[in-house]
Structure formats: C-alpha cells, structure tokens
Amino acid sequence: MDNKGVSRRNLLRYAGILSAATAVTAGLGACGDGSSSTPDTKSIEATLAFTLSSGFDPMNASSAVATTVNQHVFEALVDLDPITREPYPALAAALPTPGSDDLTWTVTLREGAKFSDGTAVTADDVVWSFNRALDPANASLMASFISFVGSVTAKDAKTVAFTLKSPFSLFPQRIAVIKIVPKAKTGDAAANKAFDTAPIGSGPFTVVSANATAGVVMGVNTHYNGPRPAKVEKITLRTTPDNTARLNDLQGGSSQAIEAVPYLDVKSVGADRTVDEKQAFNQLFLMFNCTAAPFDDKRVRQALHYAVDTQKLITTALQGYATPATSYLDESNAGYQKAATVYGYDPAKAKALLAEAGVSNLSFELVTTDTAFVKDSAPVLIDAWKAIGVTATLNTKPSSAVYGTIVPGAGFRVLAASGDPTVFGPDVDLLLRWFYLNETWTKNRHRWAASPASKQCAQLVEAAAKTSGAEQTALWKQALDLVADEVPLYPVFHAKMITAFDPARIKDFAGASTTGLYFLDASRA
Known part of the structure; x- marks a missing residue:
C-alpha cells in the first residue's frame, strides 16, 4: 500500500491545528500544567519550545510536543533511543529475526507486556497497528515509511510475521515509526477520536493531563515491565515558544531542563547549569x-x-x-x-x-x-x-x-x-x-x-x-x-539544538539532536 489520497481531513490534522489541541484539553480534563509550587524529588519539570498543537494518536501525530510525549507513552517493537538514535528492542523481546529470503522477518513480543489500562499486548494488536497505518482510508503519515511491508500476520499470541514486497535492509530500525496501540481502543472513528486525546500505550508513562497552552503532565504506567522503567512519579512538560519564559523557568528553578535555549543567552545560562549543544x-x-x-x-x-x-x-x-x-x-x-x-x-x-x-x-x-x-x-x-x-x-x-x-x-x-x-x-x-x-x-x-x-x-x-x-x-x-x-x-x-539543564537536580539526562526533551532514564538528583 502507499500514502495515496491524502485527505483534507488528514491535511488539517497534519498541520497541527489548534482545535485538535483543544480537543486534547477537553478529553483529559484540562487540569492546567500540573506543576507544583514545591517541586520534589519524585517529579521532573521541564519546558518545551512549542505548544501542544495536535492529538497524540501515533498514526498521525507529528507535532513537536506530541512526538515528545509519545516517546514516553508508546512503544514500537523496536525503538530508537532518542539521544543515541540506536535501535533497541522495546515491545519486542529481541531485535527482529530475518528469514533466509530477505523478505520475511519474525518478532516475538516481550513476555507480560501490558498497556496502561492493564490489558495484555498481543500479536493481534501489533498486526492491527501496522494495518491501521497502511490502510489508505486512514491517510496515516507513517504509511509512506513502511510502504515496503506486504503483510503482517500473527503466528500466535506473542509472535508476529512480516512479509515484505521487496528486501529492505533498514527493516529492524524502520519499524520504530509504528507505535503499537490497543486494537480494542482504536477500532472505529469514535474510538480513534477518544484515543487521540486520551492515549493508551505500553510505555513507561501515561498522559494524565494535556492543555493547549499550559502543557502536558505524565504519570507512571504501573503495568510497564520493559527495559526503561520510570524513575520518577511525574513528568510535567510546560510549553512555550517564548524564549525569555523558558530561560526564566530554568534560572528560577521551576524547570530542571529546557529545550531551545535562546541563542543570545547561551553564554549567560549560568555556571551551575549544563548546556548541551548538538548539531x-x-x-x-x-x-x-x-x-x-x-x-x-x-x-x-x-x-x-x-x-x-x-x-x-x-x-x-x-x-x-x-x-x-x-x-x-x-x-x-x-x-x-x-x-x-x-x-x-x-x-x-x-x-x-x-x-x-x-x-x-x-x-x-x-x-x-x-x-x-x-x-x-x-x-x-x-x-x-x-x-x-x-x-x-x-x-x-x-x-x-x-x-x-x-x-x-x-x-x-x-x-x-x-x-x-x-x-x-x-x-x-x-x-x-x-x-x-x-x-x-x-x-x-x-x-x-x-x-x-x-x-x-x-x-x-x-x-x-x-x-x-x-x-x-x-x-x-x-x-x-x-x-x-x-x-x-x-x-x-x-x-544546532541547545538544551540546558540543572545537573544538581536531574541526573542521567542529555539533550537530543531532535526537537523535544526525553526522560526515559532520567531521575531527580
């Protein structure tokens, strides 16, 4: 299949129109930025450089904030580390196994993997997630990235077989673009709409609240049993394109990390803050x-x-x-x-x-x-x-x-x-x-x-x-x-991406060479 027939509906979703973010706010209760006046060692507070301008459904999410959040909330079979960009088994128990003909690949799911609602992740969910993205009727933004996939089938409850249209040497890392979603929660248009604003994934965190201007609060997925368990109970992502506001958040101590340090202010961030510069x-x-x-x-x-x-x-x-x-x-x-x-x-x-x-x-x-x-x-x-x-x-x-x-x-x-x-x-x-x-x-x-x-x-x-x-x-x-x-x-x-953080208050954190801030292994110092 291909990405043929992109609809105006999808074009508007892709554009990240503000109405989608408003729907997110409504769907998650609009509980503000969730920040505390007295930050503690159980939470991370950070400030992103963009506002939330779309929903979270990974089939179509492309906005800077949504893709940042989704890296914490969803898993692919294989994920790319957001800092090193190296592939690692996420929802898969190991990297995919190739067949002898270069056209078949087999993946086994991690034992005991569950979505944040407590339901088991099955091979059927994996098959559904790929076919859902490949279906031209859904006009998924991810479809063109996996156009080499011919079919995806469940061999049993934990094993998935891929048959390719032609050999594709980048298969093990490319399947990172398809985050696995529960079939039971994304089966029709009404379900998709609800899922877009209140996502359910198998990653270490969940979305607690989201606001088009204040940002996103994430909590812990207590059912997660994968390789990157949460090390804090809450992550608060404030969102603002205002350079001064982000810098004030860092220097005033309300955020332990900010992205997109204003270029004029890189040298004045402060000796007690770390500046991470990446091309x-x-x-x-x-x-x-x-x-x-x-x-x-x-x-x-x-x-x-x-x-x-x-x-x-x-x-x-x-x-x-x-x-x-x-x-x-x-x-x-x-x-x-x-x-x-x-x-x-x-x-x-x-x-x-x-x-x-x-x-x-x-x-x-x-x-x-x-x-x-x-x-x-x-x-x-x-x-x-x-x-x-x-x-x-x-x-x-x-x-x-x-x-x-x-x-x-x-x-x-x-x-x-x-x-x-x-x-x-x-x-x-x-x-x-x-x-x-x-x-x-x-x-x-x-x-x-x-x-x-x-x-x-x-x-x-x-x-x-x-x-x-x-x-x-x-x-x-x-x-x-x-x-x-x-x-x-x-x-x-x-x-160049310029990230700044307070090493006295956060550890095992590094800036990324992409937009966003990522805390999969980070904890409070």
Whole structure:
C-alpha cells in the first residue's frame, strides 16, 4: 500500500491545528500544567519550545510536543533511543529475526507486556497497528515509511510475521515509526477520536493531563515491565515558544531542563547549569509553490538561495549556532553526502539566473512560521533578496495557520519554516521520503509531485530501498543531488539544538539532536 489520497481531513490534522489541541484539553480534563509550587524529588519539570498543537494518536501525530510525549507513552517493537538514535528492542523481546529470503522477518513480543489500562499486548494488536497505518482510508503519515511491508500476520499470541514486497535492509530500525496501540481502543472513528486525546500505550508513562497552552503532565504506567522503567512519579512538560519564559523557568528553578535555549543567552545560562549543544538536521528551509509562476522555474528558486549570505544569516539570527547547508542532510548525519550543488553566497549568479528565467521586478509574500529562529532569520532573507532586486513582504503566523490555511491556498508562493523529521528516524531513506515522497508535502504544499524530477526522485529512493551497501549509497547520492538542484523545499542551514539543564537536580539526562526533551532514564538528583 502507499500514502495515496491524502485527505483534507488528514491535511488539517497534519498541520497541527489548534482545535485538535483543544480537543486534547477537553478529553483529559484540562487540569492546567500540573506543576507544583514545591517541586520534589519524585517529579521532573521541564519546558518545551512549542505548544501542544495536535492529538497524540501515533498514526498521525507529528507535532513537536506530541512526538515528545509519545516517546514516553508508546512503544514500537523496536525503538530508537532518542539521544543515541540506536535501535533497541522495546515491545519486542529481541531485535527482529530475518528469514533466509530477505523478505520475511519474525518478532516475538516481550513476555507480560501490558498497556496502561492493564490489558495484555498481543500479536493481534501489533498486526492491527501496522494495518491501521497502511490502510489508505486512514491517510496515516507513517504509511509512506513502511510502504515496503506486504503483510503482517500473527503466528500466535506473542509472535508476529512480516512479509515484505521487496528486501529492505533498514527493516529492524524502520519499524520504530509504528507505535503499537490497543486494537480494542482504536477500532472505529469514535474510538480513534477518544484515543487521540486520551492515549493508551505500553510505555513507561501515561498522559494524565494535556492543555493547549499550559502543557502536558505524565504519570507512571504501573503495568510497564520493559527495559526503561520510570524513575520518577511525574513528568510535567510546560510549553512555550517564548524564549525569555523558558530561560526564566530554568534560572528560577521551576524547570530542571529546557529545550531551545535562546541563542543570545547561551553564554549567560549560568555556571551551575549544563548546556548541551548538538548539531541537528533541524533546518531553516525555503519552500516554493512549484506550480505557480515564476517559481515553477527552478532557476528562480535557485536564485533566491544563491542571494543569501548564509554565514551572515547564521551569525545575525542564531549567534553562530547553525551550519550552512551543503546537502539536504546535516553533516553530522551518518548518511551525509555533500550535494553536487551547494548554494554559496553569489548575488551575481542569483541575478543571472533571474535574467535567464526572464524574471524582473519579482515581488511576493514571504510566509514564515513563528518559530524563534525563523522569525529572526526572515528580515535577513528579505534584505538579501532586496539586494538582487527582489521585493518580499513578510507574513508571520503560527504553524497551525501556515499549514492549515495559508500554504494550501491559491495565493501561496514562498515559505520559510523549520522542520525536523529525524524525530521519526535519522536514516536517509526516511528523511528523503518525508519531504519529497509524502503527498502531504509534494502534492499539497510545495506541489512538486507532478514534475518529472519529482517522479525521478521517487524512483531513486524506491530503488535504493531495495538494495544496500555501496549501491544504495550511490542511489541516495543521486537523489540528494537532484533535490539540491531542484530545491522545491531545501535547507538554507541546519540549526544546532541547545538544551540546558540543572545537573544538581536531574541526573542521567542529555539533550537530543531532535526537537523535544526525553526522560526515559532520567531521575531527580
């Protein structure tokens, strides 16, 4: 099956519209942020950089807060450690066992595994979770990541057999994208709606309350018997895009950890706090409506990239905490290969490309999300384009409005935003599929899907999926070179993730190279 037929209903869910978060609030009782005025050693308090903008159903959850929470609440058969990104058996008793033909894999469930409502996790729940995501009627965001799966069957109550359409060498780690959900709680539309706001998983924590502005409180799943038991009784995740508020939470002691330390304040966090800096895939990208003139001409898209002095942009907007893009992938990625086209600062070339395309006096609205480093980058982009004779006016909105209303509209032309699909996995195949094969992006957002280049990109990614080693790497290089040349959506830079925490109050914690804060092994000091 494929991800064909993405519905408007799913597009709105994917956009993370605020109404979904409101439903979460209602479904969980809206009990505020759950924080205590006197934090104790049985709880962890932290502050995230985004607000809750969607539900939690892992079949479609993609918002920063929901994916962070889901890592604590749900398990896949195999999970990726949120810090090291290494695969480990989670709900599975061991890593999957391959058959002799490279088309079959077998997984045995952990003995005694239970969901947080006390019901046993069975092979039928696993089969249901995969088929539910693969069903085109559900328009799951995860479907394109597991399109190689032909069938999933229960051999007995604890054993699951997978038959693949073609060999896929990344199978053991890729199945981490499918979190296992109880079939009994997700059997129809009404059940799915309730589950989206009050999720039930087999992970070490449960969602106690969720609020669109205050954040999420998690408690302990007392039925959990897996490899990463909870070491605290409660986790409170406050949520705010306000840089000052997050910093005040850390320095004032109400939070033991915060993500996205304001770049201006990294050096003033304090000697008694630890700052964890990691290069990330997380990027500032430019995205174009590739069906609307003149952005249907790749030379115009290329020109706007060449016009940007990326190092100046990074210094001005991020205080140096980013790396200019030399590929779709960041240079810390294990699969990184430098692209054949690298957009160094070259305003003369930018002007020449516009002239070749027959474009003069270009003007458009630059839409941006309200993520802090995106907002800070926008004026620098606009000034750079002004220097080559291009006029851009600024329209900054929350992500919910950008993806829910503006980008799907007929008037959309150019977007500057951030994106980090590495929360689902860091491998090249997954990352290419996210922005360049998923119809939500290719058909409904940058609208590159109908172009011959888009079809060629999909063929390269699918061909690479069927092989391994040097042949796979070479095919990925062709795909990376193609998207670097076409730039329907392409990074200007890859940001660094700056996490800060109080080592005197929290231990066994580290910052991640993705969005979010993760406390699977953490405890209070």
